[in-house]
Amino acid sequence: MAQLGFDFGVEPTPLLKVTPARLGLYDDCPRRYRMTYLDRPTPVRTGPWAHNTLGAVVHNALRELFTLPPAARTPERAGALVGKHWRSAGFADAVQIARYSEAARRWVADYASDHDVTGEPVGLERWVSATVGSDPARPALIVEGRIDRIDSREGELVIVDYKTGRARPGEADARRSRALALYAVAAARTFRTPCSRVELHHLPTATVASAEHTEADLRDQVSAAEETAATARELTDRLTEGGDPDALFPARPARRCAWCELRPSCPEGQEAVPAARPWDLLVPTA
Structure with a gap:
């Protein structure tokens, strides 16, 4: 007996899986998107950037702070967690490392002092x-992050x-x-x-x-996310079919080219602006 079912002659449109970071990267620069997610082997990148290192340290310290019992979430403990998670990649020298490790310790300690950190996050x-x-x-997207x-x-x-x-x-x-x-x-x-x-x-x-x-x-x-995701998917399909990668995913030169991690692999970015130093995007400290 033939199996009963429904066949309307239409293939369902597959859902596009995206992250906000991936969508934002395409909007900023299609070339950077291609080199990050599509090109193999992975293009040459810069070394670590101090502002990214600093951000990761602070994020890790705050994450661990909220895993402690509420009574233990003191400013002193919060500041100490910066030392536990500290990394020095991208900083200029020992003097700069010392200045920013102390700044980060102060920021996280002040955060624990100024905010109610006793609640349990979801x-x-x-x-x-x-x-x-x-x-x-x-629905057209699976949004993750x-x-x-x-x-x-x-x-x-x-x-x-x-x-x-x-x-x-x-x-x-x-x-x-x-x-x-x-x-x-x-x-x-x-x-x-x-x-x-x-x-x-x-x-x-x-x-x-x-x-x-x-x-x-x-x-x-x-x-807006659906439009960006659909455009990126269409261009990716055309690339897979043999399309010109530089024409499909053009560079968008801007100030951010100075600190783009893919700058070594992008002649347009190199020509747009001088290269930033790995510590140039650090927030000024008092």
């Missing part, structure tokens, strides 16, 4: 994954993202961040709990920049 460095789409009936911290406040989730860079963020930065918006959507789906508030916690200036997203905001961000 997630720490939590990986979330959710099927989303601008049309709920026909790792969130620094997810809080629960008054029955809703809050996305917390730590920052240690040179720029002091404002409400507009929190609101227009596609990554934070997509994390909010993914967290809400993962935990089946409303999530509309996103926050950037800038430790060097003790700034908390926050935004409350509306459903319309989040739909717009998801729609």
Whole structure:
């Protein structure tokens, strides 16, 4: 007997799996996207950057702080965790290392002093994954990513993202961040709990920049993500079919070429701006 079933002669469109970082990389520079995710063997990169090292140290210290019992989350313990996780890759010399290790210790200790750190986060460095789409009936994306911290406040989730860079963020930065918006959507789906508030916690200036997203905001961000993902997928398919890699994924020279980790493999970036030193993007210290 023939098996009964439904066949409408239409192949379902496969869901596109994306991360906010991957989408952002394509928007910034298609060439960098290609070299990061598609080119094999992997192109030559720069060495480590001090600002990335510093950010990782602070993130690791704060993550471990929230794994401790609430009574142990003191400013002194928080500062000590910076020493535990300290790394020196990318810094200029011992003097700079000492200055920034002390600055990071002070930032994290002050954070534990100025914020209520006794609550239990819903997630720490939590990986979330959710099927989303601008049309709920026909989702197009699987959005994934790792969130620094997810809080629960008054029955809703809050996305917390730590920052240690040179720029002091404002409400507009929190609101227009596609990554934070997509994390909010993914967290809400993962935990089946409303999530509309996103926050950037800038430790060097003790700034908390926050935004409350509306459903319309989040739909717009998801729609923009769908467009970027579809474009990147189409171009990747054309590349696989033998298309010109440089024509399909052109460079977008800008100031960021100075510190792009793929600069050694990108003549356009080298010509655009002089190379930055590995410590040039560190936030100034007092």
